[in-house]
Amino acid sequence: MNAEAHSPDTLMIRKLESNFPLSDEEKQALKGLPVQITHLKADQHIVRTGDRPHHCCLVLEGFTCLFKLSYEGRRQIMALHIPGDMPDLQSLHLEYMDSSIAAISPCTVGFIQHEDLRNICERYPRLTAAFWRETLVDASIFREWLLNIGRRDAYSRMAHLLCELLIRLEAVGLVKDSNTLLMPLTHEELADTIGITAVHVSRTMQALRTQGLVETKKSQITILDWARLQEAGEFDPLYLHLRDDS
The missing domain is CATH 1.10.10.10 (Winged helix-like DNA-binding domain superfamily/Winged helix DNA-binding domain)
Structure with missing residues (x-):
């Protein structure tokens, strides 16, 4: 996989376009988003339950997981995230994280400030719909996982x-x-x-x-x-x- 394929804008656009058509202007706007690239070790936390993040995370390389712990410390992984996914997109609208997200493998992630995401959504309303659809698909996957584990x-x-x-x-x-x-x-x-x-x-x-x-x-x-x-x-x-x- 070449460097361009792993670039933040390429992966974000490819993921959004997997279920929502984007115009050239919208793609160009996404390419202009400031992204802070960070490298994580396996098992390193990205956010924890109770955190109040001011940015969203875009997975660029590796796998991350969303999980919750029981009082006894037993972990249930509730979602797996691959390159192109934004596992904490809900933090744009929910003040506190109600679950934790961590790297499963060594990962490269990009952090995008909430303010920048809100600004681009105000300028391009269809991108609001694209991000909203992402959270709806996440919920659909969660329902299927519930069936998978339960039945x-x-x-x-x-x-x-x-x-x-x-x-x-x-x-x-x-x-x-x-x-x-x-x-x-x-x-x-x-x-x-x-x-x-x-x-x-x-x-x-x-x-x-x-x-x-x-x-x-x-x-x-x-x-x-x-x-x-x-x-x-x-x-x-x-x-x-x-x-x-x-």
Whole structure:
């Protein structure tokens, strides 16, 4: 991936255009947004529950997660964010963060001040709609995750998660050879994501390999049988609300 593909404006535009058409003028305005680039280590917090951020975060490289902790300190990962995502866009309108966001892998992120985002939305009302749509899609994904954790077994949960990540990464041009994706999550992080134990994650991944659905190599996962993986995960990409330009 070249440097331009990882640039803040390119990723933001590509992500917004995956479900909302932008004009050339709107794209140019987004390219003019001031962005503060920051490099994060794995597990480093971006925002914590109770924070009052004055900027939004744009993921440029790596994965981040949104999570909450129980009183006993047990973590539930409630969303995964990939390059192009703005995981705390809701902070534009909610004064306090009600969940935490942290890097899962080493990450590069860009911080955009709320004031700059509000100004561009005032000048270009359709960008307000584009950002609003992003938060609506996030809510749609959250509802699907709730169904996934609450009503599917571990095998289906894992298959569904892999299907989702492949489609989302493909939408922003970050999938190798149409069926290979990077999965920088440890088994413990996957366990916190789909609500099972790390041991169960190992068994579930082994079952997917044995069935000939996936092949794994370190943090790289290759989908060997897309149709059967979709069937195993009861996966229908409708909830991602991606544009169909066919």
